[in-house]
Amino acid sequence: MAAAVIQTCHVACSANRTPHVVSWSRGGTIAFGTCNSVALYDPQERRVVCTLNGHTLRVNAVRWVHREDCAPESHLISGGSDCRLLVWAAQNGKFVQWMECKGHTGPVCAVDARYTHTDAHILVASAASDSTVRLWLCDAKQAECLHTLSFGSGFMMDVSLALLPGTKVPVLACGGDDSRVHLYVQSCEQKLQRVMTLQGHEDWVRGVAWASVGGDLLLASCSQDCLIRVWRLCAKSGKGARNAAEEDDDGVIKMKEDIFQVQEEERDVSSVFAVSLETILAGHENRVYGVHWQPPSYTGGQLQQPLRLLSASMDKTMILWAPEEGSGVWVEQVRVGEVGGNTLGFYGCQMSPDGAQILAHAFHGALHLWCKDQKEDGEWRPGVVISGHFNAVQDLSWDPEGEFILSVGSDQTTRLFTPWRRRDSKQATWHEISRPQIHGYDMQCLAMVGRFRFVSGADEKVLRVFQAPRNFVENFANISGRSKEELLASSDCVGLPEGASTPALGLSNKAVFQGDLSSGARGDQQQLNSVSEQYQESYFQPINMNEPPPEDHLLQNTLWPEVQKLYGHGFEMYCLASDSARTAVASACKASKAEHASVLLWSATTWRQLQALACHALTVTQMAFSPDSLLLLAVSRDRTWSLWRRRDLASGAHPHPHRRAHTHHLVM
Known part of the structure; x- marks a missing residue:
C-alpha cells in the first residue's frame, strides 16, 4: 500500500504588527513575519510557498540580502522578540537556518544586510530594544559581532547599510527616537565610527533607506512628524564645506554641505565626503512609518536606479514620489490607500522589482497590494493578496x-x-x-x-x-x-x-x-452634513x-x-457544536461552579432553549455530535467526560424539552 502524501494546500496568515516585518526580493518572493514564523509568499501563484520556523517569539524584522547583480536572493535575515537574529540560506531549493547571531538582550526591531566580498560573507546590522545597534560578520563558520553601539536610554528604530561612493567602506544609517539620523562608517579596526548626525526631523525617525544614484548615495528618512527628508551623500574633491545655503561659481544656490573624512585601508588613502539635504517631502497627514526605493535593474547591460520613492503612513495612504523631468522638483506621482473604514493606517511598504506593484502592511496585519494596469491608462488598482487572522x-x-x-x-x-x-x-x-x-x-x-x-x-x-x-x-x-x-x-x-x-x-x-x-443613497448627503458624522x-x-x-x-x-x-449562559462563551441533521446546537460557557457548567441545547429552527444538560463541575471545553446526530459527547476541565443520547429522534421538533435527552455519563 502506497504511503499517503500530505501537502500544504493553503496558509491563511497576516503580517505582524511591526514596521519592518515585510521584504520583497528581487526574485519576486515576499517574506513577512507572521507570529513566530517567516512566511514566503509568491504573489504570482498567490500562495505561501513555505514557512520558516526558528524563532520562539514574535518575528519583528525581515530583510532579504540583495545581490549586486539583481539575481534572486539566496539569504534572508530575521529578528524577533526572542532576542535572536537568524540567517536563512537557500539549499536545494529550500531555505534552512544557516546562522544565528547571539548577543542582543532585548527584542530585535530592525535589520539590514549586504554582501561584503563574496556571497559567503554577509555584513549584518541590527537594532534592538536593549538600546544597542550591533554589526555582525557572518560566514560559513560563525557569526561574529564586530562592534556594538550603545545609545543609553535611547532607541534606534531602523538601520540601513550601503557602501560609500567609489569605495568598499560600509556606511550605516540609524534613525532614532532622538529625531536624528546618525551616520557611521566601518573603520580599519572593523568597528563603527560616527561621522555625522543629520538633524531636521521633529519627532522619532521611523525609517531610513539608502539608494545609489549616479555615483552618489541618496538617503530617505521618514518620521512621526509626517515628513520625509532625502539626503545626498557624495564624494568631494578639493572643495570645502558650505556653512550655509550660498551661491557657487556658476551663481546656482545650493544647500549647506557637511563634510567628513574616511581613511580607506585597502588603498591607504583618505577620502572626503559631503552630505546635504536634497528635498523635503510633505504630503502625509499622519506619522510616516516606512520608505522604500524602487529596486535597481539592469537596462542595456548597465545597472540603473530609478528615482522613485514609496512611503507609507498611518493616514492610510501610500505615496509614490519622483522628481519632475524638467525642474527636478520632487512631486507626488501616485497616492493609493483607504478612505474611511476602521483600520489604523500602514506600518510599512515595499515595491516589486519592476516597480509595477506596491505593497503595504497595515496596523491589523492585512497586506494591501496595488498593481499598475499596463494595458489601459496606467491606473493603479487593488490586487488579490493573501490575508488571515492577526491573532490566535x-x-x-x-x-x-x-x-x-x-x-x-x-x-x-x-x-x-x-x-x-x-x-x-x-x-x-x-x-x-x-x-x-x-x-x-x-x-x-x-x-x-x-x-x-x-x-x-x-x-x-x-x-x-x-x-x-x-x-x-x-x-x-x-x-x-x-x-x-x-x-x-x-x-x-x-x-x-x-x-x-x-x-x-x-x-x-x-x-x-x-x-x-x-x-x-438618498440619505447619504444628509448623513454627511450631520453633526454626528464621525x-x-x-x-x-x-x-x-x-x-x-x-x-x-x-x-x-x-x-x-x-x-x-441566544441568551442563557452566565459567563463568556467557550465552545459550540451542531448536529448533522441541522436540528440542534449545543453550547457551553466558562464555569467555576456546577451551576454554570451546564450544556445548553438549542433548536436550530425556532432558536428556543430545549434543555440544560447538567453534569460537569467546571468548564466544558469541547463537544461533538455523532454523525447520526443521536449522541453528544462533552469533555470538561473537571477531568470527566459525558455521553448523552437523544431519546426520541423520530418525533421531530420535540415540543417538550424535558423529553429531549437523558444522560448516560461515564466518569474516568
Missing part, C-alpha cells in the same frame, strides 16, 4: 458541502475562505472572500448550521446567529465556479437580504434589503466580484446579517 485562531468549521471554511479568532473577526477557480489557471487557490462578523469581543467558537448559516460565541454571554446575504451567495458562486441560480434556489437562500451593515457604536450586524439601498454606520454597498475582494471591501461590504441572539 480559536475555532473553525467546514461548510457541510466542504466548499469553504469559517474561522474565528482573538482578533475579533469571523472569516470565510474558499478556493478561487480562475479561468486562466487550472489550479485553484484559497482566499478570504468574506468577513461575516467584525465584533467588539474576542471570538472563541462557532458552529455551522446548514449551508449558509452559523452560530458564533465570543467573550460575552450571548450567542449570535448569522445568515448569509444574497450578495455573498452571488459572489461566492462567481468565485467558486458554482451555479448562481442553483445556490439561490436552495432552501437556505430564500428571502435573503442584500447585505448587512454595522450600526454606529453597535455590535449587531443589521440586515440591508433592496429597498434600503435606494433610501440609503459616528456613522459602516453602510453596505453591493459589489459584483469575480475575484477575491481587497481589504477595504472585506471590512465593509461582506458582513452577514445577524438573525438571532
